[in-house]
Amino acid sequence: MASDVVTNETGLEVETSTAVAAPIVVENTLWTSSNPQAYMGGAPPQITHLRELELHGDKSDNGRWTALDIIPTKADYVLDLIRLNSLWPLLSGLACCAIEMMSAATSKNDMDRFNMFPFRASPRQADVLIVAGTLTTKMAGPLVRLWEQMPEPKWCVAMGDCTCSGGRYKRSYATVEGIDRIMPVDVYVPGCPPRPEGLIYGLMKLQQLIRERRGHWNERQIGPTVPTGV
Amino acid sequence: MDTTELWIGAQDVTDVMRRLHDDEEFGFELLADICGVDTGSEMWVVYHLYSTLTPDWLRVVAAGLEREDPRVPSVTFLWKGAEWGEREAYDMFGIIFEGNRDLRRIYMPADYVSFPLRKDFLLADDAARSPGEGFRHMEQTHQPAENLRRPVLRNGKLGSGTQVAALGLLPDETEAPPS
Amino acid sequence: MTETTKIRSLDDPDIFVETPATIFDAVPPFPPRSEREAEFYHLRDGEMLINLGPQHPSTHGVLRVVVKIDGEKVVDLDPVLGYLHRGVEKICENGDWHHAISNCDPLEYVASMFSEAMPVLSAEKLLNLQVPRRAEYIRVLCWELNRIASHALFMGWLALDLGGLTPVLWSFIERDEIVEMLAALTGQRLLFNYLRIGGVNRDLNHDFLSRLGDWMSRAGNQIEQGTRLLNENEIFVRRTAGLGVLDRESALRLCMSGPPLRATGVPYDVRRAHPYSVYPELEFDIPTRTEGDSYARYLLHVDEIRESIKIIDQVLHEMPDGPVMAKIPRLIRIPPGRAFIAIESPRGQYACYAMSDGSDQPFRLRIHDPSFFNLQAVGALMPGNLIADTMAIMASLDPVMGGIDK
Numbered sequence: 001m002a003s004d005v006v007t008n009e010t011g012l013e014v015e016t017s018t019a020v021a022a023p024i025v026v027e028n029t030l031w032t033s034s035n036p037q038a039y040m041g042g043a044p045p046q047i048t049h050l051r052e053l054e055l056h057g058d059k060s061d062n063g064r065w066t067a068l069d070i071i072p073t074k075a076d077y078v079l080d081l082i083r084l085n086s087l088w089p090l091l092s093g094l095a096c097c098a099i100e101m102m103s104a105a106t107s108k109n110d111m112d113r114f115n116m117f118p119f120r121a122s123p124r125q126a127d128v129l130i131v132a133g134t135l136t137t138k139m140a141g142p143l144v145r146l147w148e149q150m151p152e153p154k155w156c157v158a159m160g161d162c163t164c165s166g167g168r169y170k171r172s173y174a175t176v177e178g179i180d181r182i183m184p185v186d187v188y189v190p191g192c193p194p195r196p197e198g199l200i201y202g203l204m205k206l207q208q209l210i211r212e213r214r215g216h217w218n219e220r221q222i223g224p225t226v227p228t229g230v
Numbered sequence: 231m232d233t234t235e236l237w238i239g240a241q242d243v244t245d246v247m248r249r250l251h252d253d254e255e256f257g258f259e260l261l262a263d264i265c266g267v268d269t270g271s272e273m274w275v276v277y278h279l280y281s282t283l284t285p286d287w288l289r290v291v292a293a294g295l296e297r298e299d300p301r302v303p304s305v306t307f308l309w310k311g312a313e314w315g316e317r318e319a320y321d322m323f324g325i326i327f328e329g330n331r332d333l334r335r336i337y338m339p340a341d342y343v344s345f346p347l348r349k350d351f352l353l354a355d356d357a358a359r360s361p362g363e364g365f366r367h368m369e370q371t372h373q374p375a376e377n378l379r380r381p382v383l384r385n386g387k388l389g390s391g392t393q394v395a396a397l398g399l400l401p402d403e404t405e406a407p408p409s
Numbered sequence: 410m411t412e413t414t415k416i417r418s419l420d421d422p423d424i425f426v427e428t429p430a431t432i433f434d435a436v437p438p439f440p441p442r443s444e445r446e447a448e449f450y451h452l453r454d455g456e457m458l459i460n461l462g463p464q465h466p467s468t469h470g471v472l473r474v475v476v477k478i479d480g481e482k483v484v485d486l487d488p489v490l491g492y493l494h495r496g497v498e499k500i501c502e503n504g505d506w507h508h509a510i511s512n513c514d515p516l517e518y519v520a521s522m523f524s525e526a527m528p529v530l531s532a533e534k535l536l537n538l539q540v541p542r543r544a545e546y547i548r549v550l551c552w553e554l555n556r557i558a559s560h561a562l563f564m565g566w567l568a569l570d571l572g573g574l575t576p577v578l579w580s581f582i583e584r585d586e587i588v589e590m591l592a593a594l595t596g597q598r599l600l601f602n603y604l605r606i607g608g609v610n611r612d613l614n615h616d617f618l619s620r621l622g623d624w625m626s627r628a629g630n631q632i633e634q635g636t637r638l639l640n641e642n643e644i645f646v647r648r649t650a651g652l653g654v655l656d657r658e659s660a661l662r663l664c665m666s667g668p669p670l671r672a673t674g675v676p677y678d679v680r681r682a683h684p685y686s687v688y689p690e691l692e693f694d695i696p697t698r699t700e701g702d703s704y705a706r707y708l709l710h711v712d713e714i715r716e717s718i719k720i721i722d723q724v725l726h727e728m729p730d731g732p733v734m735a736k737i738p739r740l741i742r743i744p745p746g747r748a749f750i751a752i753e754s755p756r757g758q759y760a761c762y763a764m765s766d767g768s769d770q771p772f773r774l775r776i777h778d779p780s781f782f783n784l785q786a787v788g789a790l791m792p793g794n795l796i797a798d799t800m801a802i803m804a805s806l807d808p809v810m811g812g813i814d815k
Contacts, residue, residue, distance in 0.1 A: 311664030
């Protein structure tokens with residue numbers, strides 16, 4: 001049937017490339033540590049993709065304190081441990097994933113065990129922005145404003161398919177195809193909606209990120225991580 | 231059809247609705263739904279009314295609204311709750327309800343220019359698939375934006391002045407590509 | 410495409426000016442776009458506008474309410490919707506009838522069996538399809554389970570908006586049990602995608618039935634325990650009784666349906682007024698109350714949970730054997746027609762007006778969500794109350810933004 005065959009009747013010169021777009025690295029000028037040794041002295045991170053770290057790096061999948069953590073060598077290491085063990089999320093449930101986020105926060109799947117329960121209503125008091133639910137173009141403005149109102153250090157978790165890539169609403173005229181088009185994302189939790197255990201796994205990955213200082217906010221990568229042309 | 235339908239013109243809406251609502255022998259007190267329809271050649275506004283005297287709904291269709299300037303009297307003088315329904319029909323189709331005190335956009339942002347549910351408003355990647363080719367086209371992998379073909383309306387005619395949804399992040403292709 | 414898309418930095422202030430992704434009218438628009446807007450944004454002496462923004466702790470989703478207050482008292486309010494408008498109807502028009510099932514799921518994400526039923530029941534009505542009886546009973550079972558889960562959530566959220574943190578935890582325990590048993594049946598906790606045109610996806614299995622039996626044996630007690638927290642709670646009663654009183658005439662003029670309408674005394678329940686599925690064969694009452702305040706709406710939800718448990722009991726006893734899916738072709742081409750179906754969802758009359766043009770795609774799938782029309786009541790109920798009561802009133806109307814914004 002003709003519909004099965006891909007044709008290019010427009011006659012345009014098209015160059016379909018599936019390479020990953022080079023991310024735009026933006027220096028963070030909002031906050032710098034006064035300690036020149038902080039965050040490896042401002043050196044660029046050696047590893048940019050999580051999969052490479054998983055191949056070569058530390059295998060432990062949580063933020064548990066080991067002996068090496070209790071005997072810190074640098075004060076910032078302790079600060080990171082403190083931060084990852086008390087991540088306060090912002091109450092920003094948009095749609096269906098919010099129900100699963102609430103489910104993850106309540107008794108049966110308790111996020112409070114991981115010290116993540118106090119959902120702060122005000123962005124000024126929150127650490128993590130768990131974007132749960134479809135982001136529409138009308139809501140994108142308030143969401144970016146919320147993100148900018150959160151003080152550093154802050155992280156972002158994209159929960160659900162709609163925030164990772166647009167999900168089932170990728171064709172729609174009114175949604176943003178993935179929040180990484182407008183804000184930097186640290187952890188993507190796919191699923192429609194992800195199970196509460198999945199969200200907790202994503203948050204533990206975030207804790208691991210913080211501990212390994214891969215999620216440090218010295219340099220943010222803003223921009224689409226989807227291949228060009230998609 | 232499944233329920234009794236009443237087909238009226240746009241100018242009769244006020245009288246017919248008032249009669250249906252106020253008369254005891256009709257007693258259609260409950261407005262179950264109000265929506266707009268774009269049939270491609272004209273626009274309709276469809277009301278569904280319910281009365282305790284009849285077991286089923288009455289569908290009132292105000293048909294024959296022109297696609298370029300659809301105007302219909304508002305029923306908010308009878309049912310205050312129809313206000314938002316009419317706002318939605320305005321937002322999605324551009325149907326002007328005369329007498330609605332609050333006719334502004336309800337879903338789309340205030341400065342949006344298009345009316346999304348109209349048949350000449352195509353989704354961005356919709357131009358690459360023409361409807362009626364069977365459901366297998368939905369199973370194809372997502373085509374890159376460069377493969378946009380010329381948009382085709384359902385009745386086979388080419389659309390002129392089509393509005394392709396542009397989020398500002400996709401290439402802006404509102405004119406016909408050179409062929 | 411030879412040019413890659415350039416994304417601007419977040420520090421660039423232009424992002425709030427040009428990009429359509431960041432449209433946000435934070436200040437009252439001038440010139441006013443409608444008569445009502447002009448009169449609303451005209452502030453008299455001592456009044457001010459407060460924005461209960463799209464992100465606020467009341468967990469109904471992204472609803473923005475611009476409230477005009479005089480001191481602590483609310484004078485007027487203007488809800489702004491659309492922060493969750495995903496274009497579901499347009500997407501449904503561009504896909505198959507089967508795709509519409511999973512597209513309509515997130516409309517009522519709290520109890521999505523009801524929103525799934527929209528394309529399913531309308532396609533069946535257009536095709537004049539006879540659904541096997543076992544499938545009908547399974548559907549009713551799932552619908553009532555969803556209703557209980559939704560009402561449990563309503564109770565939790567109503568208490569949460571008033572400041573009580575315990576009932577929401579109990580509600581989520583209740584909901585988690587029901588949702589896990591539905592996950593054993595459908596594979597998903599939330600957006601089930603279980604109903605099919607012609608029946609349901611798969612038959613009941615042992616995991617689901619054992620969990621259901623287990624839960625049914627303690628359901629009554631759990632509900633009573635949960636309601637004992639709130640029913641006689643002095644704080645709860647004093648905060649909700651007499652608040653947001655809606656009378657019968659206003660409710661009908663506002664096109665409301667469901668518990669807010671039945672709390673005013675109108676015994677309109679779609680399961681009895683326009684019977685569908687196997688509800689005519691089941692015995693249950695329609696709880697109705699006459700006070701019309703938030704407390705009555707809350708008690709009505711509790712009564713409905715008890716009725717649902719009764720229905721589930723009957724369904725389990727009378728479940729017939731047989732196939733769970735009618736024999737229909739994979740590719741459905743529905744002959745041209747129009748159909749209007751309505752079901753009783755936990756929020757009210759959930760209706761769908763479907764038009765088919767003979768192809769395999771729906772021509773128009775109009776979903777009428779009850780929360781959309783019920784939410785207009787806040788404009789009528791809130792003026793005169795304090796700001797703290799606005800949340801109580803909104804929570805008692807049980808809005809879910811997925812359906813309101815579609």
